[in-house]
Amino acid sequence: MFFCASILLAAFSVPQTSIDVIPKPSHMEVLEGSWTPDKGLGIRYDHRLEAEARGLADWLGQRLDQEVQIVREELRIKLPQEIYLDMLEEEGVPESYTMTIDANRVHILGVGAPGAFYATQTLKQVVAPDGPVVFPHCEIEDEPRFRWRGMHLDVGRHLYPVDDVKNLLTWMAFHKLNTFHWHLTEDQGWRIEIKKYPKLTSVGAFRDSTPPYGERLGSDGERYGGYYTQDEIRSIVAFAANLHITVVPEIDMPGHMLAAIAAYPELGNTDIKDYAPKVSSKWGVHRYTLSPKEETFQWVDDVLEEVCDLFPAEYIHIGGDEAPKHQWKESAFAQSVMKREGLEDENALQSYFLARVSKMLEKRGRKLTGWDEIREGGLAKGATVMVWRGWHNAVEAANQGHDVIMAPTSHTYFDYYQADGKSELAKGPWYECIGGHLILQKVYSLDPVPKELKGTPAAQHILGTQGQLWTEYAKTWEKVEYLAFPRIAALSEVAWTQPKDKDWPDFQKRLKPMLKRYTKAGIRHFDPFR
Ligand code: TNX
Numbered sequence: 001m002f003f004c005a006s007i008l009l010a011a012f013s014v015p016q017t018s019i020d021v022i023p024k025p026s027h028m029e030v031l032e033g034s035w036t037p038d039k040g041l042g043i044r045y046d047h048r049l050e051a052e053a054r055g056l057a058d059w060l061g062q063r064l065d066q067e068v069q070i071v072r073e074e075l076r077i078k079l080p081q082e083i084y085l086d087m088l089e090e091e092g093v094p095e096s097y098t099m100t101i102d103a104n105r106v107h108i109l110g111v112g113a114p115g116a117f118y119a120t121q122t123l124k125q126v127v128a129p130d131g132p133v134v135f136p137h138c139e140i141e142d143e144p145r146f147r148w149r150g151m152h153l154d155v156g157r158h159l160y161p162v163d164d165v166k167n168l169l170t171w172m173a174f175h176k177l178n179t180f181h182w183h184l185t186e187d188q189g190w191r192i193e194i195k196k197y198p199k200l201t202s203v204g205a206f207r208d209s210t211p212p213y214g215e216r217l218g219s220d221g222e223r224y225g226g227y228y229t230q231d232e233i234r235s236i237v238a239f240a241a242n243l244h245i246t247v248v249p250e251i252d253m254p255g256h257m258l259a260a261i262a263a264y265p266e267l268g269n270t271d272i273k274d275y276a277p278k279v280s281s282k283w284g285v286h287r288y289t290l291s292p293k294e295e296t297f298q299w300v301d302d303v304l305e306e307v308c309d310l311f312p313a314e315y316i317h318i319g320g321d322e323a324p325k326h327q328w329k330e331s332a333f334a335q336s337v338m339k340r341e342g343l344e345d346e347n348a349l350q351s352y353f354l355a356r357v358s359k360m361l362e363k364r365g366r367k368l369t370g371w372d373e374i375r376e377g378g379l380a381k382g383a384t385v386m387v388w389r390g391w392h393n394a395v396e397a398a399n400q401g402h403d404v405i406m407a408p409t410s411h412t413y414f415d416y417y418q419a420d421g422k423s424e425l426a427k428g429p430w431y432e433c434i435g436g437h438l439i440l441q442k443v444y445s446l447d448p449v450p451k452e453l454k455g456t457p458a459a460q461h462i463l464g465t466q467g468q469l470w471t472e473y474a475k476t477w478e479k480v481e482y483l484a485f486p487r488i489a490a491l492s493e494v495a496w497t498q499p500k501d502k503d504w505p506d507f508q509k510r511l512k513p514m515l516k517r518y519t520k521a522g523i524r525h526f527d528p529f530r
Helices: 002-013 047-064 112-126 162-174 230-242 258-263 294-310 326-330 332-341 346-362 392-399 421-426 440-445 457-461 477-484 487-496 504-520
Strands: 027-035 041-045 069-072 081-088 097-102 105-111 135-142 148-154 179-183 246-253 315-319 367-371 384-387 404-406 462-467
Touching: 027 097, 041 047, 047 069, 047 081, 047 112, 081 112, 097 112, 105 112, 112 135, 112 162, 148 162, 148 487, 162 179, 162 230, 162 477, 179 462, 230 246, 230 294, 246 294, 294 315, 294 346, 315 346, 326 332, 326 346, 332 346, 346 367, 384 392, 392 404, 392 457, 440 487, 440 504, 457 462, 462 487, 477 487, 487 504
Parallel strands: 041 069, 041 081, 081 105, 148 179, 148 462, 179 246, 246 315, 315 367, 367 384, 384 404, 404 462
Antiparallel strands: 027 135, 097 105, 097 135
């Protein structure tokens, strides 16, 4: 009997040699020993961390199948086993934290509530994905490399239930991503309720049909649409805020506006031949653009008023991508504006358009960001550029003193095939992607700071990076998950971890338990190990 017990004890005291956290923390030491929570476990917290304490208690409660009490530190209640959530006001690197696990205690010290929150996300990963909950003794110090760590989601092409969007936010937070770029308007659908202009949703949120998988130019003949009400949006923004995620809304203009123009045709270039705007049932780039008339600017201002009211974010994304100039060339009115303003070409007219929009944001205390096309014809003062095409756009913009967010197609377009397109398509039309080939290792290999900027002061203008989920080929949430996971894990390490601490083989090792977590949570992820 004694013999058996000592073997068991020996088995329990073998130190856990690794802890599989993604993104990898800056410093982590695994110490000898561990403890198992019992009924005496509670969470003691600084009163400013109540949401974080509750979030952790919910998660632990489920894992342990017992209620985990939370107590404010002022109550001075002695807990036999405790997780202590503490924070510093503003000293130290924003969002950083330390965490120590020793006998019957986890001590978390965050810089601000975000730091403490990220420690709780790490703690969830310190616990193995299945089996009993065990806290291995360890010391962790951790801080982010970049302040903009994002995921983008296009709900214009297809829209998804509120709960699914919230689930994505939960997993973003689990990977310490802090920015949700919500692409809300498209040629194929306007998805945000604007009270002043109800036709944006009653007309603009619906299209006649959609190309089926495997038939790019085809039509399924089914009316498709829907939108998010302001109440739903507020609930998503609040849910995100609780996870320390900022929601940056995108209202894409002056192109990608066909749904709005179909709802209010007077917004467009009405003086051109065959003017007949209709919410699009096809993918690709469309010729319809907003017209640079005062009534249209007034409409933009009104829309932004409601958008700014819904979204407290510092940044508002105004798109600016893929706005063909055909209609402005053809429209006598647009040409007259160019003449009036002394603009030499249609690119300059786009700059004029966006500079006016930039002022609308400025007067509301917001900053403008947009896709890198906003550089064509001159960039508005203070604008932040989201680079998706050539890296030179990042280098030049940063050297001109503009902030930059890296969203390159080469590494961050999650709508591209995760594996060889042929083998993916062989599994069936459901697997169709827009094209491209973006394997996990490529996502992982991204360094968002262009080599030309390394070691220069302009490097600090690179705010960070984000993954793009364009959804022409994602009719269902299941497909979104397939595209996003586990690429979101690789991206998180790009955004959070210092390059010297990144290691592809080690990441793959840590990814295995992560895939288990995804599967257990019902996420239908791509499996890079198959
Ligand atoms: C380009 S990236 C677009 C989107 C498409 C995407 C497909 C960008 C700013 N515009 O409208 O959905 O490619 O990969």
